[in-house]
Amino acid sequence: MTTEPSLWERSRQAAYAEITSVAWRLFLEQGFEQTTIDQIVATAGISRRSFFRYFGTKEDIVLGDLANQGVLVQEALEAIPLSVGPWEALRAALYAVDALEVEAGITLKIAKMMYETPSLRSRSIEKHLHWQSLLAPNIRTRLGIEADQDDPAADAIVASAIACLDVAGELWTRGQGILRLADLYDQAVRAVRTPL
Incomplete structure (x- = not known):
């Protein structure tokens, strides 16, 4: 109840x-x-x-929801069966909270402001580091890495996925929201995952 x-x-x-x-x-x-x-x-x-x-700062007005969204991504990730691979699970979790489906309009104005304002960019990076701390334990479990093992794989995957999301967001913004954010994210992930 x-x-x-x-x-x-x-x-x-x-x-x-x-x-x-x-x-x-x-x-x-x-x-x-x-x-x-x-x-x-x-x-x-x-x-x-x-x-x-x-609000602690003016930046928190813009980025407050970003921290809350990290918790939603974490909850979505934990609902995905552990049999799903880490990259696929992260993508599904981002989709589940609409992080990869955005429309132009007001969102584009907000994104431009964020990418063009240094103080917002740095606070955004702080929030994404918080996301990493929320998501990495689940990815460690998916990879079969014990909590006490010194293995960077889970943190590296989560940090890379977040960086791909940020790069995709910046490209989406520069392109005036014409391309799909999800497609840009997928391209960024493919680039990171493709061996040289």
């Missing part, structure tokens, strides 16, 4: 959504770097202190 969120939780979620919406509008109108936290709080009608209850 699922319990309904409390009034406090619903209020918190509504405030989070409102601050995020205001910030996104400002980011898309005037650019990420040109938008200040002071502008966000003034437009949202909250204090700086309230802002920092919800």
Whole structure:
């Protein structure tokens, strides 16, 4: 049985959504770097202190969902039978959370902002390192690697898959969202997996 969120939780979620919406509008109108936290709080009608209850940094507004998506990918990966190979399982997990199916429009604007803003790129890399820590244990199990073994294979596969996703995302963005992200990801993975 699922319990309904409390009034406090619903209020918190509504405030989070409102601050995020205001910030996104400002980011898309005037650019990420040109938008200040002071502008966000003034437009949202909250204090700086309230802002920092919800977000550690301005970058977290853009990339907060990326961290949450890592948990969703982990859950999807764990639902895939261990008989499925590591690369195939990672791809299926990414598909399960719609990480490989995106449409242009607002997503393209967000992606451009992320790839063109150094502070967002570096925070994105931090979030992807978190993904690696979430996904590598499952891949170790798929490869039959004991937890105490010094074997880089699982971490290397996960890091490569994440890098392929990032490269595909950047190409998708530069191409104005015309090509399918999933196809670009598959091409990147083939390049990594093909022996020289």
